[in-house]
Amino acid sequence: MHKIAVLFIVLLSAFRLSGQELNCLVTVNSEQIAGSNKQVFSTLQRALNEYINQTEWTDRAVKPEERVNCAMTIIITARNNNNFSATLQVQSTRPIYESSYASPILNIKDSDFNFKYNEFDPLIYNKNTFDSNLVSTIVFYAHIILGIDADTFALNGGEKELEEAQNAMLQAQQSGLAAWQNVVGKQNRYALIDNLLAPKLKEYRRVLYGYHRKGFDNLIHSKPNAKQNIEDSIIALEELYNKTVGNYLIRLFFDAKSDEIASVYSEVSKTRKKQRLIAVLRKISPNNNSKWRKLE
Known part of the structure; x- marks a missing residue:
């Protein structure tokens, strides 16, 4: 009897550790659509929340407190029966070691999100074929979120998840x-995953790791070394900037990080490479120059 009780506890613990990886808030905004019958949007919102948060996306054991906090906001811009045009905002954050601060990791706006949906349609994904642009897009970004998050904790830690996103893209090309x-x-989505997995742009994922794991996670113990x-990490992005014109990864980084960088380096205290940092920021992210002026 004692052995059975122990086995039950072990199995229960394993079940708790194999939970879903995402803690995602999905919002479907239909304010731009005229008409009073909007039940389909509520149904879609509920279905997407259940699908994303109840799916086991990887084979990793994940505790509830380790789930990745993220959000997907779908703004419906047009409707023709069961055909919808929308924009999709994808955001995620990462906890910082021994801190209550959540660092923004992703802030992507996808303006080319068109899909078909009939109310109560089941959301089913087949990794070997393309069936639904709605489901394929959600699956694609779920793996992007998980892959980028894992990259901030271990060098190239999100390889498997990013390859799953790549597979979703390859199947969706059939559409x-x-x-x-x-x-x-x-x-677009092709460029995003292609850049993330491109060998010549692999420095980007090294930057993600250094910035978060060697930088922000160490602020509590050694602020000068962490800031260095x-x-x-940021200065290393200049190499990527010089390789390709209009590099998507540069935009990806600063769409999420510009406010955070401005906040961290707006302090009066100087660091050894601060002037070099400011020069690089002005060069590779000129759209944020109003924020970089706060660093001077």
């Missing part, structure tokens, strides 16, 4: 939709 295609100069590691 012919522009967001999944290789279009020169277009910062953060500086070195």
Whole structure:
């Protein structure tokens, strides 16, 4: 009897550790759509919340407190029966070691989100074929969130998740939709995952690791060294900037991090490479120059 009780406890613990990886708030905003019958949007919102938060996306054991906090905001811009046009905002954060601070990791706006949906349609994903742009897009970004998050904790730690996102993209190319295609100069889903896995741009993922694990996670123990590691990581982005014009990864980084960087380095205290940091920031992210002036 004692052995049975022990086995039950072990199995229960294993069950608790194999829970879902995402703690995602999905919002479907239909304010731009005229008409009073909007029940379909409430149904869609509920279905997406259940799908994302109840799916086991990886084979990793995850405690409830280790789930990745994120949000997906779908703004419906047009409707034609069961065809919808929308924008999708994808955001995620990461906890900082021994701190209550949540560092922003992703802040992506996808403006080319078109899909079909009938109320109460089941949300089913087949990794070997393309069935639904709605489901494929959600699956794609779920793996992007998990992959980028893992990269901030271990060097290239999100490889498997990013490869799953790549597979979702490859299958979705069957749809012919522009967001999944290789279009020169277009910062779309194809470009996002292609850049993240490109060997020549691998420095970006090293930057993510150094910035968070060697930088922010060490602020509580050694602020000067941590800030130096953060500086070195940001300065390393210049190499990526010089490799390709209009690099999507540069935009990806600063769309999430510009306010955080401005806050950390707006203090009066100087660091060894602060002037170099400011020069690099002005060069690679000129759209945020109003924020960089706060660093002077």
